[in-house]
Amino acid sequence: MRAAYVARYGPPEHVSIVELPVPEPGPGEVLVRVEACAVTAGDARMRAGRFPRGFGLPARLAIGLRGPRRHVLGVVLSGTVERVGPGAARFAAGDSVAGMTGARCGAHAEYAVLRESALTALPDGVSHEDAAGVLFGGTTALHFLRDRAGVAPGMSVLVNGASGAVGTSAVQLAAYFGAEVTAVTSAPNRELVSRLGAVRAVDYRETPVERIGDRLGERFDIVFDAVGNVSRAEGLRLAKPEGSVILAVAGLAETITARGRVFAGSSPERAEEFALLLGLLAEGRLDPVTEVLGGLDAVPKAHRRIDTGRKVGNLVVLPPLAD
Numbered sequence: 340m341r342a343a344y345v346a347r348y349g350p351p352e353h354v355s356i357v358e359l360p361v362p363e364p365g366p367g368e369v370l371v372r373v374e375a376c377a378v379t380a381g382d383a384r385m386r387a388g389r390f391p392r393g394f395g396l397p398a399r400l401a402i403g404l405r406g407p408r409r410h411v412l413g414v415v416l417s418g419t420v421e422r423v424g425p426g427a428a429r430f431a432a433g434d435s436v437a438g439m440t441g442a443r444c445g446a447h448a449e450y451a452v453l454r455e456s457a458l459t460a461l462p463d464g465v466s467h468e469d470a471a472g473v474l475f476g477g478t479t480a481l482h483f484l485r486d487r488a489g490v491a492p493g494m495s496v497l498v499n500g501a502s503g504a505v506g507t508s509a510v511q512l513a514a515y516f517g518a519e520v521t522a523v524t525s526a527p528n529r530e531l532v533s534r535l536g537a538v539r540a541v542d543y544r545e546t547p548v549e550r551i552g553d554r555l556g557e558r559f560d561i562v563f564d565a566v567g568n569v570s571r572a573e574g575l576r577l578a579k580p581e582g583s584v585i586l587a588v589a590g591l592a593e594t595i596t597a598r599g600r601v602f603a604g605s606s607p608e609r610a611e612e613f614a615l616l617l618g619l620l621a622e623g624r625l626d627p628v629t630e631v632l633g634g635l636d637a638v639p640k641a642h643r644r645i646d647t648g649r650k651v652g653n654l655v656v657l658p659p660l661a662d
């Protein structure tokens with residue numbers, strides 16, 4: 340099979356397309372023919388060896404010193420079950436499924452193996468590209484907004500980085516849960532975030548995020564930072580006295596000290612949340628904001644786009660190669 344391969348940390352040019360054996364599903368595992376996979380900010384971090392402040396050494400010890408030990412990156416895919424391993428009974432060959440690989444990665448390939456518990460059935464009417472697009476940002480936004488900060492109807496939510504993968508899901512899910520969303524973005528993306536449900540869009544080039552509370556004369560029930568330029572103290576100043584602060588890009592120190600109403604850390608990957616998000620897609624309640632860049636050979640291009648810091652929504656490629 341063809342796969343996008345990263346031998347060493349470095350620029351997008353370090354991603355090459357190689358031929359590898361098709362992986363074998365072990366007990367409880369499923370071999371999926373990948374119809375669509377997302378290229379995410381997480382993949383770009385793993386390709387570049389670029390991690391939030393303080394995580395450089397621990398991350399390299401965990402995933403590889405000079406390059407990722409899992410050479411085929413990619414954690415989100417949607418595809419067709421090719422074969423199931425011993426004892427795997429939830430899916431059968433030919434089923435359409437979507438899911439996330441966890442730390443094993445491997446989605447940037449024509450085939451990938453996942454635990455069957457890491458997959459959910461693709462609902463009728465949801466395309467592979469939309470499913471692959473929505474899960475990375477969707478699971479993150481859902482975890483932090485619903486499970487950590489307890490978003491509820493009538494709350495005010497500030498989303499910083501509203502046009503990215505996490506931000507577009509955060510804006511939509513907060514609005515879905517009945518909150519009033521203020522989105523922080525740049526001028527070209529104001530229309531997008533308004534369409535997604537933000538009642539107000541603030542251009543961070545006119546008003547830096549830490550000054551938004553003073554400018555609007557308002558504090559928020561939930562402050563959701565998906566950029567990494569809001570400190571714990573700034574987040575708490577933007578929040579109401581009982582409000583919550585979500586630091587999705589926290590450094591090591593902020594992750595360790597996050598407690599009480601400050602939330603950081605990584606979001607779990609759970610099949611029931613995949614099903615919820617795909618159900619919202621099927622009902623037309625969630626816009627996946629997905630752009631298909633091409634075949635597997637478009638993976639380096641996707642990394643380049645992410646590295647600009649200007650990616651809008653989600654980038655997806657459709658293995659095999661385009662030509």
Ligand SMILES: NC(=O)c1ccc[n+]([C@@H]2O[C@H](COP(=O)([O-])OP(=O)(O)OC[C@H]3O[C@@H](n4cnc5c(N)ncnc54)[C@H](OP(=O)(O)O)[C@@H]3O)[C@@H](O)[C@H]2O)c1
Pocket residue numbers: 379380381384475476479499500501502503504505506523524525526528543565566567568586587588603604605606645648649650651652
């Ligand atoms: N904790 C977790 O579990 C978790 C999970 C997923 C992701 N993350 C992290 O969350 C971060 C965001 O991920 P993502 O996938 O959403 O990234 P992304 O899609 O690459 O984000 C790009 C977006 O960020 C916006 N942006 C850049 N600088 C900004 C600024 N100063 N103010 C407001 N918006 C700005 C850009 O909009 P403009 O062009 O308008 O500037 C662009 O649309 C990443 O660092 C990722 O590693 C954490």
